[in-house]
Amino acid sequence: MSLFSGGKDSSWALYRALEAGHPIERLVTVHPDGDSYMYHVPATELAGLAAESIGVELVTIEPADFETEDVVDAGDQGDAELRPLEAELNALDERLDGGITGVTAGAVQSEYQTSRIQAMCDRLGAELFAPLWQEDPQALAESMLDAGFEIRIIKVAAYGLDESWLGRRLDSDALADLQALNEEYGVHILGEGGEFETIVTDGPHMDRRIELEYDTEWDGTRGSVRITDAWLE
Structure with missing residues (x-):
């Protein structure tokens, strides 16, 4: 499973996962509702073309899945933005043979994002593969x-x-x-x-x-x- 926006960081993380031989069953693209603390926003609508070119099935999470309008605290905002992603991954975990064993993410230096994704992976019982994390x-x-x-x-x-x-x-x-x-x-x-x-x-x-x-x-x-x-x- 690879979190994928079509931007350079998530694309590089995906590439590194494929090079390492990790099985990538799905790409997961989140289309945030406006500005986001957790996700890449611009041009995520092109992720479908990228997924077709890569040859991996794409799962999308749409703005209608978000309920963050009344959240004002930055920490709570990140948690709220994570919920639809975690719900989708839980559903996929039940549908896929063998479930989700790993999640690939393109985080580089954002502790805000990475700590939440790591906690989500822990709840899923999945390993986090973050090959860009803390690299130069x-x-x-x-x-x-x-x-x-x-x-x-x-x-x-x-x-x-x-x-x-x-x-x-x-x-x-x-x-x-x-x-x-x-x-x-x-x-x-x-x-x-x-x-x-x-x-x-x-x-x-x-x-x-x-x-x-x-x-x-x-x-x-x-x-x-x-x-x-x-x-x-």
């Missing part, structure tokens, strides 16, 4: 590029990241620019603080590349890619 961000980014991941930036929200970053490929030149922004402004190399969000459009674990058509939306300080069409090559 620079080394992780370089490993993704060396493996052949094609990563596009689809949202930016940090000083130093302007409209030109929207839709930009995260390649060695972009990584060098991020290193400079990290030194000058503290921008996290992997966008762990919400500075930017990504989508993986190709990689060695995918049979076909995702092609995109999109517009950009920019308000002067932050912006995002609005995808108008997407298909498999």
Whole structure:
């Protein structure tokens, strides 16, 4: 079982799980209800195309499954956001032969997210496979590029990241620019603080590349890619 948004971190965790020979029976994509403390938000609607290219069945959790409107405490918010995911995994655990023995997640440095996912795995009786956890961000980014991941930036929200970053490929030149922004402004190399969000459009674990058509939306300080069409090559 792999938690999967289509972004670089969950895609890399999935790739590492497949490379290690872990059986991935399902990809699970959560479509949060608005902004989220627990989940990657932008362009999760493309997870279906990615799953088709990867060749693993996708399970989705829709916004209607969330009941967080009256939650104001950050800790309670994270717990509330986790509930529909845990309910779905419990249902899958009953349906799948042998149940769920492991969950793959792409957490890098967020104790807030990882502690909740670990607690969920403990309740499920499943092992947590988190191959990015506490790894060096620079080394992780370089490993993704060396493996052949094609990563596009689809949202930016940090000083130093302007409209030109929207839709930009995260390649060695972009990584060098991020290193400079990290030194000058503290921008996290992997966008762990919400500075930017990504989508993986190709990689060695995918049979076909995702092609995109999109517009950009920019308000002067932050912006995002609005995808108008997407298909498999």
